[in-house]
Amino acid sequence: SQQGEEDPQALSIQEGENATMNCSYKTSINNLQWYRQNSGRGLVHLILIRSNEREKHSGRLRVTLDTSKKSSSLLITASRAADTASYFCATDKGAAGNKLTFGGGTRVLVKP
């Protein structure tokens, strides 16, 4: 199975609500990254959180990392229709030189 796996696979919310998605991984990591992909487009980097960090913010996004549980969460506050997209976490495997592996993604639909 994949290094990073997102949960839930799909999420439907109303505009203005918060959206939370989780990523679990198996091996130790150096950093974990979250990306967004709008339908039919490339991925856009959102946040990188390093293994010695516990929380990072960027605008309406909040990412947490719990290395003891090997999990991360992405929270989107006050969601907008434009947040409709797939969200992927990507992890390395800790050793220098290991490339990123993407999880299966969470498809978020924000209804106006």
Added chain:
Amino acid sequence: DAMVIQNPRYQVTQFGKPVTLSCSQTLNHNVMYWYQQKSSQAPKLLFHYYDKDFNNEADTPDNFQSRRPNTSFCFLDIRSPGLGDAAMYLCATSSGIQETQYFGPGTRLLVL
């Protein structure tokens, strides 16, 4: 603006007819990646270049080849496309293996 450019955005080819997808970057990044992404799935890494060093993924079919003639350009060659190769092909760059990746808009390949 610095960016990752992929051409063409859409490519139609015939079964067995060789096709080349191109990627260029103005970020001067050391690493360039090629991913294959099928509908509702995670991007799957095919290979990457660190400078001129080519790194193939173990499960990438021999049908897929790549060239990087200089820092700015990288090509994906599919020697004999099959119906199963229809997918979105994403190019990405990064300054280092575990660093943030910057994606192009992708090339959607259709095999007839």
